Amino acid sequence: xxxxxxxxxxxxxxxxxxxxxxxxxxxxxxxxxxxxxxxxxxxxxxxxxxxxxxxxxxxxxxxxxxxxxxxxxxxxxxxxxxxxxxxxxxxxxxxxxxxxxxxxxxxxxxxxxxxxxxxxxxxxxxxxxxxxxxxxxxxxxxxxxxxxxxxxxxxxxxxxxxxxxxxxxxxxxxxxxxxxxxxxxxxxxxxxxxxxxxxxxxxxxxxxxxxxxxxxxxxxxxxxxxxxxxxxxxxxxxxxxxxxxxxxxxxxxxxxxxxxxxxxxxxxxxxxxxxx
Amino acid sequence: xxxxxxxxxxxxxxxxxxxxxxxxxxxxxxxxxxxxxxxxxxxxxxxxxxxxxxxxxxxxxxxxxxxxxxxxxxxxxxxxxxxxxxxxxxxxxxxxxxxxxxxxxxxxxxxxxxxxxxxxxxxxxxxxxxxxxxxxxxxxxxxxxxxxxxxxxxxxxxxxxxxxxxxxxxxxxxxxxxxxxxxxxxxxxxxxxxxxxxxxxxxxxxxxxxxxxxxxxxxxxxxxxxxxxxxxxxxxxxxxxxxxxxxxxxxxxxxxxxxxxxxxxxxxxxxxxxxx
Numbered sequence: 001x002x003x004x005x006x007x008x009x010x011x012x013x014x015x016x017x018x019x020x021x022x023x024x025x026x027x028x029x030x031x032x033x034x035x036x037x038x039x040x041x042x043x044x045x046x047x048x049x050x051x052x053x054x055x056x057x058x059x060x061x062x063x064x065x066x067x068x069x070x071x072x073x074x075x076x077x078x079x080x081x082x083x084x085x086x087x088x089x090x091x092x093x094x095x096x097x098x099x100x101x102x103x104x105x106x107x108x109x110x111x112x113x114x115x116x117x118x119x120x121x122x123x124x125x126x127x128x129x130x131x132x133x134x135x136x137x138x139x140x141x142x143x144x145x146x147x148x149x150x151x152x153x154x155x156x157x158x159x160x161x162x163x164x165x166x167x168x169x170x171x172x173x174x175x176x177x178x179x180x181x182x183x184x185x186x187x188x189x190x191x192x193x194x195x196x197x198x199x200x201x202x203x204x205x206x207x208x209x210x211x212x213x214x215x216x217x218x219x220x221x222x223x224x225x226x227x228x229x230x231x232x233x234x235x236x237x238x239x240x241x242x243x244x245x246x247x248x249x250x251x252x253x254x255x256x257x258x259x260x261x262x263x264x265x266x267x268x269x270x271x272x273x274x275x276x
Numbered sequence: 277x278x279x280x281x282x283x284x285x286x287x288x289x290x291x292x293x294x295x296x297x298x299x300x301x302x303x304x305x306x307x308x309x310x311x312x313x314x315x316x317x318x319x320x321x322x323x324x325x326x327x328x329x330x331x332x333x334x335x336x337x338x339x340x341x342x343x344x345x346x347x348x349x350x351x352x353x354x355x356x357x358x359x360x361x362x363x364x365x366x367x368x369x370x371x372x373x374x375x376x377x378x379x380x381x382x383x384x385x386x387x388x389x390x391x392x393x394x395x396x397x398x399x400x401x402x403x404x405x406x407x408x409x410x411x412x413x414x415x416x417x418x419x420x421x422x423x424x425x426x427x428x429x430x431x432x433x434x435x436x437x438x439x440x441x442x443x444x445x446x447x448x449x450x451x452x453x454x455x456x457x458x459x460x461x462x463x464x465x466x467x468x469x470x471x472x473x474x475x476x477x478x479x480x481x482x483x484x485x486x487x488x489x490x491x492x493x494x495x496x497x498x499x500x501x502x503x504x505x506x507x508x509x510x511x512x513x514x515x516x517x518x519x520x521x522x523x524x525x526x527x528x529x530x531x532x533x534x535x536x537x538x539x540x541x542x543x544x545x546x547x548x549x550x551x552x
Contacts, residue, residue, distance in 0.1 A: 223500060
């Protein structure tokens with residue numbers, strides 16, 4: 001039986017591009033990251049695809065909060081997607097005539113230098129998303145364009161005026177594949193985990209990292225996130241090489257009963273391999 | 277001679293609120309975080325105030341990039357500001373008549389539950405900022421409101437329809453005070469630092485943290501940030517208790533010549549004390 005994938009909608013977003021890259025045959029959009037998580041927990045879909053980290057904007061907090069708060073969910077895969085902004089307009093629009101450019105304020109900001117150089121006289125207008133800006137531009141009384149993902153150009157009847165218009169070329173978003181279990185070992189895996197300490201114990205993090213460092217386990221990422229109680233109280237998030245069912249990762253995790261308050265392995269899964 | 281403060285504009289934003297909290301007598305708005313940094317480096321202002329971390333959205337990447345790339349700049353203070361969204365409208369607007377609500381998409385998202393409950397029939401419209409949405413709402417052909425900081429209600433002739441309308445009560449933004457030198461020791465300080473390693477050395481971070489952990493130096497925050505080269509290469513950012521000119525912090529820093537590639541102390545400065 002074919003699996004069903006849920007992803008963060010609407011259609012036409014970078015999340016749909018990531019879902020199609022993972023599985024071209026199946027996918028349902030959900031309105032929020034939390035709704036994708038609920039659909040996986042309820043069994044409505046087999047797997048969910050949600051953004052977890054962007055190379056310019058950092059971690060995607062609602063995804064981290066979903067994984068930390070919902071113990072039934074595990075990360076079972078990752079997908080790295082290069083973010084490329086396209087300039088779209090109604091068919092036949094003359095680029096020189098464009099008076100208004102619509103997009104989400106974050107996308108407009110990511111294309112600031114391009115817009116100043118190529119469309120200095122065009123007014124920038126905010127839209128609620130990088131897909132809704134296409135219809136906003138259609139409804140404009142003056143010639144207009146929209147900054148959107150490539151996928152939006154396949155869903156709407158538009159001309160592609162330009163592509164790759166973001167100021168920083170290397171803008172990559174990492175997506176997590178979530179499910180009710182993590183992945184079996186493949187030999188090229190990573191493990192994501194979250195942990196907290198009893199308050200204000202100096203050296204606690206050092207004692208945790210010792211278990212990984214002394215076993216020569218490579219660390220890909222570490223991040224302390226403020227908890228909701230107050231800006232100064234933190235939960236730690238860490239990605240390391242290896243699978244939780246295999247040595248040396250298995251040994252490091254079992255050595256961690258002290259001094260950790262809470263340790264949750266968010267999942268072990270194959271590392272993203274763009275050649276695969 | 278009075279000092280001059282530069283802050284991230286425009287007038288009416290949370291950054292201006294933070295600047296007024298730090299120094300009620302002086303402040304100039306700048307259009308970007310990078311421009312605030314340039315104004316400090318050129319001597320146009322004595323100190324700059326820029327957002328560095330939000331309890332919901334995480335680190336403010338342009339501020340971290342400014343501090344990492346500009347070795348003349350140091351953090352010399354911090355300000356924690358509670359973020360409270362206000363609902364504003366033209367004087368005399370009947371709340372029951374409101375058809376459209378304007379704001380930056382992020383602010384609209386932060387008030388989603390409130391808007392669904394209290395203004396289910398109002399259309400949400402995107403603006404480029406939480407201040408520009410006030411004038412957007414003024415120009416609306418139908419009754420409109422805007423979601424903005426309190427400070428915006430002092431700059432425009434508006435009615436305050438409601439306040440504290442964000443769904444999560446504890447939304448705090450931390451601002452950094454930046455200058456050409458950091459702060460002298462006060463006895464209640466913290467130190468921010470950034471460092472990188474030679475590539476893929478397992479255990480490097482553990483050996484760094486050992487210098488702090490074994491000296492009982494409290495760790496407030498740690499974060500690995502992808503560098504611009506590729507999503508997988510990281511710079512580490514860390515905040516610890518103590519001043520770089522005083523033991524034990526001074527000893528830990530001097531022990532760190534190995535195995536760090538690059539270590540930059542971003543500054544030592546007094547910890548924020550809301551009672552002060």
